Amino acid sequence: MDRSALLVSLVLAALAAGCSSSRDAAVEEVTTDFRSAVSSEDAEAACRLLAEPVRYELELSSGSTCEVELLDVRLPAAGDIQEVAVSGTAAQVRYQDDVIFLGEFGDGWRVTAAGCLSRADGPYDCQVGG
Amino acid sequence: MSRLRRHSLSIVFLVLFAVALVGQAWAGWVQFNDQQVAQDLAEIGLGRYLRSADFAVDVTENWQSEYLQFLLYVLATVFFLQRGSPESGAHGGLGTDEEQKLGEFTEPGSPAWAKAGGVRTAIYSWSLTLVMLAIFLASWLGQSIAGWAAFNETRMQQLQDPLTWPGYLANADFWARTLQNWQSEFLAVGSMAVLAIYLRQRGSAESKPVGEPHDSTGASAGG
Structure with missing residues (x-):
């Protein structure tokens, strides 16, 4: 990347950061709560933070409740947030070893995919959602 | 009136x-x-x-191409000719001071910057192109930023990593949005230049007079 492109990127990133800092904070809060609920095995709280279609799909595919299935999946719960990206109604939160995706719904940000690992080509491979 | x-x-x-x-x-x-x-x-x-970025990119991608269309048409008709077209100059080029009503040929009603001479007249002589260029570039920059945000929203919905802004500029989505508009604008302008040689619209400043010969070229042939 040459200097001018880098400068434009930094300016745009600064503008984007200024505009979306409150949205970033809301995304971080939901993700942190979700991660804490998984860590403390509070499946009921974790399930409340899943997007409704994801919760429905989880129960349909397992034939069990969201709470039971979520504990069985054993999602990653360790590590600090490395990076948050928010654009419109979608967000991505990056941890050291995995990634969480979120969507904005009527009742706020909700997890649309969790325990996601990068693949060489194509979308992330996720333990829940996706 | x-x-x-x-x-x-x-x-x-x-x-x-x-x-x-x-x-x-x-x-x-x-x-x-x-x-x-x-x-x-x-x-x-x-x-x-x-x-939303989705609305902004749809608006700006069309704005930039329309302003580019008229910008190029204004500039192209200075340097290129189309025999028989009312949109083409008869000889091309920037014209003499007499033709452009500059210097000693200014009129009482000439714009102040046309009479001023020096840098102001030089700037004013290109002001239409400069303003159209500025609007085009601003709209294109707006398209790139809004398109970047809208594209990243879709990518994250599809569980993919978002792109950086330079990464988006190199992405096919940016160029597909840009070029699909440009090709239609170039076609419309080119076909207008050619169709206006042979076809007429009575009363329109964009057409030669109905009875004007096909090989009559230049704005002076306009109705």
Whole structure:
């Protein structure tokens, strides 16, 4: 990347950061709560933070409740947030070893995919959602 | 002639622009929500859509191409010729001071910057091109930023990493949006230059007089 492109990127990133800092904070809060609920095995709280279609799909595919299935999946719960990206109604939160995706719904940000690992080509491979 | 009638061309196009923009906003909002529902995602209100990158990119990608179209047409007709076209100069080039009513040939009603001479007249001589260029570049930059945000929203909905802005500029989405507009504008301008050689619209400043010969070239052949 040459200097001018880098400068434009930094300016745009600064503008984007200024505009979306409150949205970033809301995304971080939901993700942190979700991660804490998984860590403390509070499946009921974790399930409340899943997007409704994801919760429905989880129960349909397992034939069990969201709470039971979520504990069985054993999602990653360790590590600090490395990076948050928010654009419109979608967000991505990056941890050291995995990634969480979120969507904005009527009742706020909700997890649309969790325990996601990068693949060489194509979308992330996720333990829940996706 | 009433003031309204004297400015009716610009008023008509301003009203058409407003109606079309409202229509685009409504249709774009419905389309956006259809896509959200198809992906099990939440619908958004019209106000939120009007502030969205999705709406902004759809607006700016068309703005930039339209301003580029007229910018190139203004510039191209200085340097290129099309025999028989009312849009083409007869000889090409920037013209003499006498033809351009500059220097000793200015008139009492000439614009102040045309009479001023020096840098101001030089700038004013290119002012149409400069302003059209500035609007084109601003719209294109706006398209790149809004398109980047809208594209990243879709990518994250599809569980993919977002791109950086330079990464988006190198992405096919940016160029597909840009070039699909450019090709249609170039075709429209080129075909207008050629069709106007042989076809007429009585009363239009964009057409030669109906009885003007086909090989008559230049703005002076306009009706």
